[in-house]
Amino acid sequence: MTYFDYNATTPVDKQVLDAMLPFFSEQFGNAASTTHAFGWYAQGAVEKAREQVAAFIGAEPTEIVWTSGATESINLALKGVFEAYRSKGNHLVTCVTEHKAVLDTCAYLEEQGAEITYLPVDREGRVDLEQLANSIGSKTILVALMAANNETGVLHDLEAIGTICRDKEVLFFSDTTQRAGKLPIDVQDMKLDLCCLSAHKLYGPKGAGALYVRRKGPRVNLMPLIHGGGHEQGRRSGTLNVPGIVGLGKACEMAATEFWDNNGHISKIRAYLEHQLLDIPGLTINGSTRHRLYNTSNLYFPVLKDGTKVFSHLKNHYAVSLGSACTSALAEPSHVLKAMQLSQTESENSIRFSFGKGNTINEVEKISALILSLYS
Secondary structure (H helix, E strand, O other), rough: EOEEOOOOOOOOOHHHHHHHHHOOOOOOOOOOOOOOOOHHHHHHHHHHHHHHHHHHOOOHHHEEEOOOHHHHHHHHHHHHHHHOOOOOOOEEEOOOOOHHHHHHHHHHHHHHEEEEEOOOOOOOOOOOOOHHHHHHOEEEEEOOOOOOOOOEEOOOOOOHHHHHHHHOEEEEEOOOOOOOOOOOOOOOOOOOOOEEEHHHOOOOOOOOOEEEEEOOOOOOOOOOOOOOOOOHHHOOOOOHHHHHHHHHHHHHHHHHHHHHHHHHHHHHHHHHHHHHHHHOOOOOEEEOOOOOOOOOEEEEEOOOOOEEEEEEHHHHOOEOOOOOOOOOOOOOOOHEEEEHOOOOOHHOOEEEEEEEEEEOOHHHHHHHHHHHHHHH
């Protein structure tokens, strides 16, 4: 089976694995055990990784909080800000095409008394910035808008959104999980107050993530979700996943040096696929073609002459996706494509191809030829 589902997860890079391995066995110390050398070594590795992640996004090491991944980071960011700032206001602004980790957390906060504005998107999957600005009021405490959509690859303009939030004096959180490792992130230029990363989206291990929390200009306060030991400056208690953290740090260090090489290689692969398949009558690209990740192609395929779907002819030989990996168990059309005004038929017949550095032109030539043969 050929893998074209890199937005769902990525294989652990060999260099990342090599960096992690000693911390499963020889260097097994607890990073909080600071009375002996085993703990000191683990603590040193954790702090080195903190520096690597911070450098990757233009932050300070003290602004990085370790988590189990993006979903936990999102929960900590949204719930933590709501609890810390609810005396100031109870209003949050987000978007209908956010990841379910954001939407489900917002639904929970509504039960706790929060008021949530869910901004619509246009046919290209982007929010209207004027509508965003107008949605922010005196009770607004946080705007939560993702950097890149996991299903379509569509990019929001973080610099413009950050400027609006700073001018309105509200906090700005962005789920940068899909952008990390594919395009640069600079928390200063983008005026991000909080953002998150997940190691397994950039050739690191599953179960390791980070939340950036701004310390000044403004200083962000968070109420913790997990108590018990006061780890991570009291923001996230629990024994640290040292091998996973080391892997995340190494993955970020590698991504920072591989950006443009990967960009060029993967862009060619996606361009080849789309240029071949756009000869199919009725095929369309879902989402903006100007503002999206270079590795993602979400395509609507017209139903075949025999009434079958293209996906049914691919699923045994190619790993592709009908939507988000986190919602694929739900028997419903993609909420992202629905919000972009696609019909149910269009949504049900759309496939996401997401490429990575392990893919080759030869692999894309083969799947393109197979799909074209189905329509001949």
